[in-house]
Amino acid sequence: MKLVFATHNAHKLREVQQLLPAEIELLSLDDIGCMEEIPETGETLEENAKIKADHVTETYGFNCFSDDTGLLIDALNGDPGVYSARYAGLGKNANANMDKVLSKLQNENDRNGHFKTVIHLNLNDESFVFSGIVEGSILNAKKGQSGFGYDPIFQPQGYSKSFGEMSAAEKNRISHRARAMQKLVSFFKNRQL
Numbered sequence: 001m002k003l004v005f006a007t008h009n010a011h012k013l014r015e016v017q018q019l020l021p022a023e024i025e026l027l028s029l030d031d032i033g034c035m036e037e038i039p040e041t042g043e044t045l046e047e048n049a050k051i052k053a054d055h056v057t058e059t060y061g062f063n064c065f066s067d068d069t070g071l072l073i074d075a076l077n078g079d080p081g082v083y084s085a086r087y088a089g090l091g092k093n094a095n096a097n098m099d100k101v102l103s104k105l106q107n108e109n110d111r112n113g114h115f116k117t118v119i120h121l122n123l124n125d126e127s128f129v130f131s132g133i134v135e136g137s138i139l140n141a142k143k144g145q146s147g148f149g150y151d152p153i154f155q156p157q158g159y160s161k162s163f164g165e166m167s168a169a170e171k172n173r174i175s176h177r178a179r180a181m182q183k184l185v186s187f188f189k190n191r192q193l
Helices: 010-019 045-060 081-086 094-104 168-174 176-187
Strands: 002-005 025-027 064-072 112-123 124-139 154-156
Touching: 002 010, 010 025, 010 176, 045 064, 045 081, 045 112, 045 124, 064 081, 064 176, 081 094, 112 176, 124 176, 168 176
Parallel strands: 002 025, 002 064
Antiparallel strands: 064 112, 112 124, 124 154
16 A cells, blocks of 8 residues: 655654555655645644645645644743644744744743644545644753754653654654654554555
């Protein structure tokens, strides 16, 4: 069975392919000739993941799944949320985004927040949603060079270092994306294809 993962990232694609049953041939957006930027106009992570998956299914006719991820900070009323990638502007600059968060939290005691990944799957005219959350807190300064996005300022609950200080293997065992992906993989392993 062919299944599109709505991504252009070949590394991400290979990583996910290794987790899925062998009967699934995973394709990227590049593989199906989808070169356009799919607009993420939803007001929630769920809506954005659905928009991307629906675009591929409706335009190209493939079963598809897509994901959307955000950092939701309690003291900022859930911001940056759906705007996580472009919080400090359309340039999607991770350092500028982190600086903006740190600036807004400068005099704030409540530094709780969580990362959330939502996966929307369109499969044979049915839709399924899987999500993963990791709770944690926002540090006062960036720590570590690993990962991407907000990783250097996010410390997961129960750990003494930021995602930016963890190895990829360490982070992938506990991350929001890994938790959502595990639910997707379990879904396929328990389903007759």
